[in-house]
Amino acid sequence: MEPAKQKSRTGLILLVFAGLILVAAVSWAAFRGADSEKNTASPAASPLPGQPANLATIEERTRAEPGNPDAWLALGQAQFDAGRFAEAARAYERGTAFAGGRADIWSALGEARVMASADSPMPAAALADFRKAAAIDPKDPRARYFLAVARDLAGDHRGAIGDWFALLQDTPPGAPWEQDLRRTIEQVGKINTIEVAERLAAVKQPAPHPLVPGGSTATAPIPGPNAEQMRTAAALPPHEQDAMVQNMVAGLEAKLQANPGNVDGWIMLMRSRMTLGESARASAALKAAVAANPGDTARLRAEAAALGVR
Known part of the structure; x- marks a missing residue:
């Protein structure tokens, strides 16, 4: 696997794992107070959630x-x-x-x-599939990428590059497709003698929203599993890593359904969905989070905006 792709997979595993830890920490802290001697292990030391399949x-x-x-x-x-x-x-x-x-x-x-x-x-x-996807969710990154590919194949190279730049501007830093997208812009620009270097350097990707007080769960550094756990995850074949991530996201969502009052957990779920390119499901998570936590609506919407969730 290319180093950049391995790095993006590792980052995604870290992100979803962090969300699971964050959600688990609420119930774990409650039990720790009742019996400190029996609850001395940190949730971060537990095995990776989701068995690789x-x-x-x-x-x-x-x-x-x-x-x-x-x-x-x-x-x-x-x-x-x-x-x-x-x-x-x-x-x-x-x-x-x-x-x-x-x-x-x-x-x-x-x-x-x-x-x-x-x-x-x-x-x-x-092409029909990509158009269906875009009709359902105009922000679906894979559909947007390949519809721009179709535009490039039709000879509209500048239009395709413009579409890819628009996608890059909506791409959270560290998303699995970010580096490939940048390389595509560079290569198509070079082949067709279109200057893109300055635009790539100046592009502004999603940033922390100014309404979020005291820092942002959406953009905060990602805690995660220990080195041994990450070595185990990194050693898995790509399809098993993908299956593990899907299981972890499903586990995070299930925990939030059982504990819907965990606002930070909902934000991490939105962040995970956006990193996976699942913007419609991130939007669904936002709606569920607001419905469960109406008093935190302003913060949830501000954090969602920082992630590009609508």
């Missing part, structure tokens, strides 16, 4: 939960990482049958079709 395990999940779009999404991701693009496309297509209103599955399907194509850099079916 191999491809066979993920396939078994789709058989056990054939109507669960997340199961098909996980299978598609695993097959995609294994280079089985046509199979990934079939898995994503099954997912759209159960969650046709989710932009992330449509854009993933389009990407798999692009990679599976032997004769076209942008198959018509893939």
